[in-house]
Amino acid sequence: MLDQRLIRENPKLIADGLKNRGIEIDLEQLQLKSERLKDIEQQRNKLQAQGNSIGKEVGQKIREGVKPNSNEIDLLRSKGNKIKQKVAELEEVEKEISEEIKNTILTLPNIPNKECPIGKDEKNNIVIRSWGEPIKSKDYKDHWSIAEDLGLLDTQRSVRISKSRFVTLFNEGARLERALINFMLDLHTNKGYTEVLPPALVNTASLTASGQLPKFSDESFRCIEDDLWLTPTAEVPLTSLHREEIIPLKNLPIRYVAYSPCFRREAGSYGRDTRGLIRLHQFNKVELYWFVHPENSRKAHEQITKDAEDVLKALELPYRVVELCTGDLGFSASRTYDLEVWLPGAETFREISSSSLCNDFQARRSSIRTKDGKTNVLVHTLNASGLAVGRTMAALLENGQSSDGTVALPKALVPYFGASKLKPQSK
RNA sequence: GGAGAGAUGGCCGAGUGGUCGAAGGCGCAGCACUGGAAAUGCUGUAUAGGGGCAACUCUAUCGAGGGUUCGAAUCCCUCUCUCUCCGCCA
Numbered sequence: 147m148l149d150q151r152l153i154r155e156n157p158k159l160i161a162d163g164l165k166n167r168g169i170e171i172d173l174e175q176l177q178l179k180s181e182r183l184k185d186i187e188q189q190r191n192k193l194q195a196q197g198n199s200i201g202k203e204v205g206q207k208i209r210e211g212v213k214p215n216s217n218e219i220d221l222l223r224s225k226g227n228k229i230k231q232k233v234a235e236l237e238e239v240e241k242e243i244s245e246e247i248k249n250t251i252l253t254l255p256n257i258p259n260k261e262c263p264i265g266k267d268e269k270n271n272i273v274i275r276s277w278g279e280p281i282k283s284k285d286y287k288d289h290w291s292i293a294e295d296l297g298l299l300d301t302q303r304s305v306r307i308s309k310s311r312f313v314t315l316f317n318e319g320a321r322l323e324r325a326l327i328n329f330m331l332d333l334h335t336n337k338g339y340t341e342v343l344p345p346a347l348v349n350t351a352s353l354t355a356s357g358q359l360p361k362f363s364d365e366s367f368r369c370i371e372d373d374l375w376l377t378p379t380a381e382v383p384l385t386s387l388h389r390e391e392i393i394p395l396k397n398l399p400i401r402y403v404a405y406s407p408c409f410r411r412e413a414g415s416y417g418r419d420t421r422g423l424i425r426l427h428q429f430n431k432v433e434l435y436w437f438v439h440p441e442n443s444r445k446a447h448e449q450i451t452k453d454a455e456d457v458l459k460a461l462e463l464p465y466r467v468v469e470l471c472t473g474d475l476g477f478s479a480s481r482t483y484d485l486e487v488w489l490p491g492a493e494t495f496r497e498i499s500s501s502s503l504c505n506d507f508q509a510r511r512s513s514i515r516t517k518d519g520k521t522n523v524l525v526h527t528l529n530a531s532g533l534a535v536g537r538t539m540a541a542l543l544e545n546g547q548s549s550d551g552t553v554a555l556p557k558a559l560v561p562y563f564g565a566s567k568l569k570p571q572s573k
Numbered sequence: 574g575g576a577g578a579g580a581u582g583g584c585c586g587a588g589u590g591g592u593c594g595a596a597g598g599c600g601c602a603g604c605a606c607u608g609g610a611a612a613u614g615c616u617g618u619a620u621a622g623g624g625g626c627a628a629c630u631c632u633a634u635c636g637a638g639g640g641u642u643c644g645a646a647u648c649c650c651u652c653u654c655u656c657u658c659c660g661c662c663a
């Protein structure tokens with residue numbers, strides 16, 4: 147959520163920021179509304195002050211022995227009633243306007259950071275650095291062919307159970323998924339992250355706090371009867387973990403790592419990535435999440451990104467870091483690095499982690515502050531996947547494959563998986 | 574799902590119509606005392622918004638919303654949540 151004060155005092159700054167995202171919006175209306183609201187609030191404040199002093203006067207007089215039904219008191223009473231009526235009228239207008247303003251502001255995305263490269267879409271993203279040697283060979287197979295050959299998953303039966311874009315893992319597939327989750331959690335907790343296992347169902351307030359609502363209700367599965375939603379990412383419960391809190395300065399930075407299943411409706415992605423483990427309605431993810439003092443958020447963004455990269459390095463998976471341009475940023479982000487893993491079977495780099503700095507955008511929606519001296523300041527929040535587990539498995543299968551049908555696993559995974567290779571099951 | 578109890582500041586807890594943003598305690602911070610600490614004493618310690626260079630000041634907030642009243646933490650209505658017992662259950 148954007149700062150309403152900033153909208154009043156410097157709407158150009160916001161309009162320019164949003165323009166770089168490709169959003170043309172006339173903030174004048176909003177600015178006028180906000181100013182009008184402030185005006186009404188001031189009027190109401192004055193009236194309420196008058197009303198309060200009348201109330202005190204009545205109390206005072208009665209204590210001094212003036213009869214409650216005397217003319218003097220009656221006069222004050224009617225004065226008080228008039229004020230009360232005016233206040234009620236103002237409140238009605240005030241409520242209406244403030245609701246309008248809030249509804250609008252909640253649909254506005256974050257403004258990009260100054261460093262964020264300006265551009266229209268993903269073509270303007272910038273490759274920052276690369277790691278590892280991407281294998282380029284026409285003989286490499288897609289991960290779903292490998293997975294099927296090895297008996298790791300069954301997509302057809304998954305449709306029987308639920309529908310398309312769900313997957314059921316078997317044998318070494320299931321085991322590998324579990325190994326990856328444990329491996330990632332250990333890697334991060336060893337660096338001092340606090341492990342969290344949050345609820346998979348979250349309420350509307352939580353989704354609003356992190357930015358998924360009100361704008362992207364199409365993207366999440368909903369349980370109508372209970373007004374709960376399936377988490378699209380652990381970012382949602384992790385943000386709300388500290389909603390409406392003032393975090394003591396000495397507790398910052400807070401660094402969480404959470405495994406969670408993630409559920410996404412993938413509305414509007416018909417026909418894209420229909421096979422394999424890339425785009426599913428349900429997938430597993432290990433998420434990194436930081437709460438930091440605003441002064442430290444830039445550095446924190448570099449660090450959280452490196453922490454995510456460390457997973458790819460440990461798994462010996464070639465990747466590149468791409469900085470998203472303004473037009474490609476997610477709703478809550480002010481700056482984002484995507485980690486893209488190399489998939490030799492698909493002959494492409496694929497997003498496996500997204501590392502975002504949200505500044506105070508989510509903190510304002512969630513009212514998460516820290517006490518800095520005498521004043522309370524909104525914290526900054528950051529999130530990064532560390533990593534998307536299904537896509538990691540896809541990358542391991544494609545990168546580790548060999549012509550004899552086996553898949554070599556990275557050394558780091560052996561203690562977790564219990565073997566250094568995936569072999570075709572003898573039937 | 575059925576029955577009952579409750580929701581007050583960081584925490585505990587008092588307050589049943591007026592000067593209550595709220596006693597008291599704990600905690601926390603500062604100062605004094607000490608070689609240092611403990612103990613003790615003193616002072617301070619909610620959030621949001623508005624005005625003022627500032628000292629400061631105004632408004633709102635005692636789970637949420639509505640009502641009665643000149644005036645509500647306190648009375649009335651609705652909702653939500655929490656706890657206890659019973660039932661069911663991994």
